[in-house]
Amino acid sequence: MHLSFLIHNAYGIGGTIRTTFNLASALAERHDVEIVSVFRHRDEPILAPGGDVRLRHLVDLRKDTPGYEGDDPEQERPATVFPAAEGRYKQYSALTDRRIAAHLRSLDCDVVIGTRPGLNVHIAQQARRGPVRVGQEHLTLSTHSAPLKRTLRTVYPRLDAVTTVTEADAATYRKLMRLPGVRVEAVPNSVPAPAVAPADGTGKWVVAAGRLAPAKRYDLLIRAFEKVVAQRPDWRLRIYGAGAERAKLRAQIDKRGLYNHVFLMGPANPLDPEWVKGSVAAVTSSLESFGMTIVEAMRCGLPVVSTDCPHGPGEIIDSGVDGLLVPTGKVDAIADGLLRLINDDELRKRMGREALARSERFDPARIAGRYESLFADLVARGALRGSLHRTRGALLSNAFRTKDAGRSALRRGRAA
Amino acid sequence: MTTSAPRHHPVTPPEEPTIVSAPPRADCIADSAGGLTFDVDVWGRPAPSGDWTAALVLRRRVADADADSDEVRLPLSPNGDGRLRAVLPSTVALPEGRWDIHVACGEDDVRRLVPGLNDLRSLVDRTPSQSASPLAVRIPYATKHGNLSLRSWLRLPHAEAADIQVESAGITARGVLYRVQDPQAWLAGAVVEARCRRDAALVHTVPATAEGAEFAFTLPYGPLAEVWRGGLDVWDLWLRPAEGEPVRIARILDDIADKKPVFVYPARPVAAEYAPAQAGPYYTADNDLSVRVDEREPAAR
Numbered sequence: 001m002h003l004s005f006l007i008h009n010a011y012g013i014g015g016t017i018r019t020t021f022n023l024a025s026a027l028a029e030r031h032d033v034e035i036v037s038v039f040r041h042r043d044e045p046i047l048a049p050g051g052d053v054r055l056r057h058l059v060d061l062r063k064d065t066p067g068y069e070g071d072d073p074e075q076e077r078p079a080t081v082f083p084a085a086e087g088r089y090k091q092y093s094a095l096t097d098r099r100i101a102a103h104l105r106s107l108d109c110d111v112v113i114g115t116r117p118g119l120n121v122h123i124a125q126q127a128r129r130g131p132v133r134v135g136q137e138h139l140t141l142s143t144h145s146a147p148l149k150r151t152l153r154t155v156y157p158r159l160d161a162v163t164t165v166t167e168a169d170a171a172t173y174r175k176l177m178r179l180p181g182v183r184v185e186a187v188p189n190s191v192p193a194p195a196v197a198p199a200d201g202t203g204k205w206v207v208a209a210g211r212l213a214p215a216k217r218y219d220l221l222i223r224a225f226e227k228v229v230a231q232r233p234d235w236r237l238r239i240y241g242a243g244a245e246r247a248k249l250r251a252q253i254d255k256r257g258l259y260n261h262v263f264l265m266g267p268a269n270p271l272d273p274e275w276v277k278g279s280v281a282a283v284t285s286s287l288e289s290f291g292m293t294i295v296e297a298m299r300c301g302l303p304v305v306s307t308d309c310p311h312g313p314g315e316i317i318d319s320g321v322d323g324l325l326v327p328t329g330k331v332d333a334i335a336d337g338l339l340r341l342i343n344d345d346e347l348r349k350r351m352g353r354e355a356l357a358r359s360e361r362f363d364p365a366r367i368a369g370r371y372e373s374l375f376a377d378l379v380a381r382g383a384l385r386g387s388l389h390r391t392r393g394a395l396l397s398n399a400f401r402t403k404d405a406g407r408s409a410l411r412r413g414r415a416a
Numbered sequence: 417m418t419t420s421a422p423r424h425h426p427v428t429p430p431e432e433p434t435i436v437s438a439p440p441r442a443d444c445i446a447d448s449a450g451g452l453t454f455d456v457d458v459w460g461r462p463a464p465s466g467d468w469t470a471a472l473v474l475r476r477r478v479a480d481a482d483a484d485s486d487e488v489r490l491p492l493s494p495n496g497d498g499r500l501r502a503v504l505p506s507t508v509a510l511p512e513g514r515w516d517i518h519v520a521c522g523e524d525d526v527r528r529l530v531p532g533l534n535d536l537r538s539l540v541d542r543t544p545s546q547s548a549s550p551l552a553v554r555i556p557y558a559t560k561h562g563n564l565s566l567r568s569w570l571r572l573p574h575a576e577a578a579d580i581q582v583e584s585a586g587i588t589a590r591g592v593l594y595r596v597q598d599p600q601a602w603l604a605g606a607v608v609e610a611r612c613r614r615d616a617a618l619v620h621t622v623p624a625t626a627e628g629a630e631f632a633f634t635l636p637y638g639p640l641a642e643v644w645r646g647g648l649d650v651w652d653l654w655l656r657p658a659e660g661e662p663v664r665i666a667r668i669l670d671d672i673a674d675k676k677p678v679f680v681y682p683a684r685p686v687a688a689e690y691a692p693a694q695a696g697p698y699y700t701a702d703n704d705l706s707v708r709v710d711e712r713e714p715a716a717r
Contacts, residue, residue: 195443196535203540254682260579263678270533277537277671 001375002032004109004131006100006119008088010037010055011045013269015292016115016138018047019189023371025050026190026364030372036103038096038119046269058099074098081125085148086118101126111375117144117152124158132378134161138189139289140169140311141176153177160378163187163371165290168311185374188315190367191295191359194272198301198356199279201349204235206338207278207302209271209293210285212243212264217307219245220331221284222252222262227335229261232342236260237282240274242267275300279348280341284334288312298322298359303351305337322354440519442472442564443532444556446539446671450506452554452566455499456492456519456529472502473518473526474566476511486511492519506552512702515566517556531556531564536671544594544669546629548572551595557673567673569666569703571595573602575631575655577667577705580697584684586636587697587707591665592629593655599629605658608633608665610640610651610707618643624655631655637695640709641688649709652700665705675699685712 007020024033028051035049040057049055060067069075074095078084081101082092100119104112104126111132114120120135127133135156141149141164153176156162161183164170170186173179206225210216218239225237239249239262246264253262268274271293275281281297283306288294291312294304298316306313308325319325324340326333341348360366442456454472470492488510495501500519504510520526534556544551550572559565573596580589596602603626612618620640624633640651656662672678676699683696692712700706 195533199537203537205540250680254680257582259582259679259681264680265678273533273535273537276535277540 001111001372001379002109003027003034003111003113003375004107005033005035005113005115006103006123007035007037007115008091008119009039009041010035010049010057011040011042013046015189015290017045019138019292020115021047021049021053022190022192022364023368024053026368027371028052029365029368034109038100039091058103059096069095081122082118083121083148083151085145085151086116086121088116088118092118104128107131110379117148120159120162121151121155124155132161132375132381133159134163134375134378135159137162137164137169137173140164140166141172142169142310143287143289149176157182160381161185161374163374165189166311166315168315169289183374183378187367187370187374188362189290189292189295190364191292191299191362192364193360194276194296194300196272196276196300199276199352201279201301201345201352203277203279204342205278206235206237206280206282206342207240207275207297208237208282208284209240209268209274209296210283212239212241212245212249214245215285215287216241216245217284217286217329218249219252220329220334221282222249222256222258223331224284224334224338225262226256226258227331228338228342229258231339233261235342237262238265238274238278239263240265240268240271271296272300275302278302279352280305280338282334282338283307283313285309285313286328291316294323295359295362298355299362301352301356303341303348303355305334305341307334316359318354318358322351322358324351439530440527441532442517442519442529443535444564445535446537446554446556448538448542450542450544450552450554452504452556454490454502454504454517455495455497455532456502457499457532458519458521469520469522470500471520472504472529473520474504474510474515475518477514477516486513488515489520504554506554509550509570510552510554510566510568512569513567515568516559517564517566529564530562531558534558539669539671542669546594546599548595548597553668555668555671555673567703569668571663571666571668573663574668575663575665576669577665580681582681582684582696585638586634586695587681588632588634589665589697589705590630590632591655593631593663594629600626602657602660603629603631606631607656608635609654609656609662610635611654612640612643613650613652620651621656635707637684637686637707637709640707641686641693641695644688644693644709645690646711650700651707651709653705653707666703667699667705668703674701675703676701683708683710 027033034054037057039059039061041061061070072095075093077094079092079097081097100122105128109131112127113134114123115136123133164186167186170184173184275297281302281304294316297304304323307328308314309328317323324337326337440458442454445453472490474488476486490502492500492502517529518526550570551574553569555567574594576592578590593599606624607621608624610620622633622635624631653665654662681697683694686693686695694712695709697707
């Protein structure tokens with residue numbers, strides 16, 4: 001098959017980029033795969049797609065290059081196809097509308113895959129007839145704003161499939177959206193086997209990694225670790241990552257006198273050599289669309305103590321077997337979970353071995369296999385069925401559009 | 417390791433590749449004795465044969481651009497998986513400093529390496545053996561430009577700083593002395609000296625307590641603040657035995673090449689005659705332990 005991914009910016013760093021590259025390079029072993037990046041702001045991608053994946057861009061934002069298009073007058077005019085309710089709306093413009101449309105009209109592939117809601121909207125409305133249209137949801141439906149949900153409900157019936165990263169989110173899509181004939185399937189993110197040997201469980205370090213953002217709740221982890229230190233002062237905590245919360249977390253560490261035990265390490269790439277320095281991983285988020293870091297740590301042989309927050313952790317960790325799930329937002333529960341693994345060397349090492357074995361299901365080859373059979377099914381669904389579905393999708397789309405237009409007219413009427 | 421033999425040109429000169437190749441990349445694994453093994457991907461280059469000698473070239477950065485920099489060449493040989501391997505054992509003396517790492521494929525083709533995977537787990541919580549030879553510490557790291565470099569320390573003896581308790585009146589720190597025949601004898605009567613960089617005449621001394629090779633000391637901020645006259649005063653901390661040469665107190669026995677942004681301690685307000693001041697411990701760019709006295713941040717006054 002010829003597969004074409006459409007991504008916001010493949011030259012940056014982030015979870016969607018990482019997982020798309022993992023998937024694309026695994027699929028490239030048996031298929032012809034390209035990644036089309038709407039934007040390009042640097043010469044070389046920070047994370048390199050492996051294998052025979054082709055990478056190209058639609059809009060060049062590299063300053064000081066002859067092809068620079070950031071000053072194109074069309075860049076000044078707002079986008080009309082890319083939905084206004086999408087988080088990245090401000091970066092899109094009349095220029096991206098036009099470039100993406102031209103790209104989608106000239107697609108020469110069997111399957112086109114969108115990697116974020118705004119791009120899925122483009123694909124649903126503008127991809128030429130023929131290629132199978134797949135929209136990936138890397139976040140979750142429930143975290144989108146109401147206006148974005150309405151937009152997606154309007155245009156997603158024109159897709160052939162929507163993929164989510166958790167069963168929980170797939171269930172939400174099936175419940176809240178009317179998507180007749182659209183396959184809604186959960187396919188977890190993939191994480192490759194690390195190139196370093198797994199952790200041996202002897203180091204007295206707990207490791208956490210992620211953006212220093214409020215949703216990660218590192219404040220809870222620091223408070224929980226204060227309780228750990230009270231009992232086990234020989235154990236220490238490293239938190240990898242950068243972000244807006246850094247100063248607050250620094251102040252919290254200083255105030256609690258934890259500067260000999262809790263360390264803000266800054267960002268690290270790759271992370272695998274850092275995971276293996278620890279023996280336990282900690283995730284204290286209030287929300288994880290998937291939980292890439294949980295899988296990364298498990299693939300390095302670490303048992304993870306994670307809050308049982310929506311949506312991912314509960315589908316990754318088998319609590320008590322290959323890690324521990326603890327109630328979300330509870331400092332004592334997090335501390336107890338960490339201490340249980342810290343105080344029991346045998347349990348910790350056994351869970352580490354289980355984590356290593358059970359996380360193999362997230363290997364790119366396995367995940368690519370799941371995508372491969374989904375794509376093959378959709379391609380085999382045939383042109384006739386496909387066009388019937390498209391017609392129905394288009395009709396449904398129009399019906400929703402009318403209804404939503406009525407709704408906003410009504411709202412305007414109320415507001416007046 | 418330089419070769420003085422004339423270079424033999426192959427019968428058919430290899431065509432220069434027209435595409436810009438990716439910079440050569442090296443994975444690095446540290447062993448607990450302080451040795452490093454580098455596995456280098458040299459893209460687009462044939463395996464070393466009689467035509468040229470492949471070497472890992474370490475060049476020490478020097479402040480003076482005209483000065484000759486130290487250079488260490490390590491032979492690169494096939495490691496069996498298609499890459500080239502060089503080993504830097506702890507026994508190869510590497511003067512203290514920052515070393516930029518290059519790969520040389522022949523004499524004219526010397527290129528900077530970029531870091532691949534640095535597996536430094538054996539450096540974490542490292543406890544070096546007690547012997548009388550200098551302690552060698554080498555930590556590979558990525559520079560801010562994304563290249564591979566190495567920090568090197570060579571200390572005899574070495575005073576490793578451990579936990580530091582920050583109180584409102586000063587600090588209490590612990591540490592371990594390495595690479596002396598009899599640590600207990602060395603530490604008997606030892607003191608910690610705080611030396612002011614602004615004025616060599618300003619030295620404040622406090623006693624050090626010892627237990628085996630471990631030492632501890634309490635350094636009050638008061639005497640340092642007393643002589644503060646505005647601006648930044650840095651006081652470098654040295655461990656001085658009753659007899660013999662003093663040793664700079666440092667923290668180098670782990671995998672973190674640059675301690676300053678990671679090992680961070682709160683500054684405390686201190687009373688000073690001159691103006692409202694604050695003081696706190698920190699690690700210098702060379703991972704040595706110092707205390708700074710500075711103007712209090714406006715919000716804290």
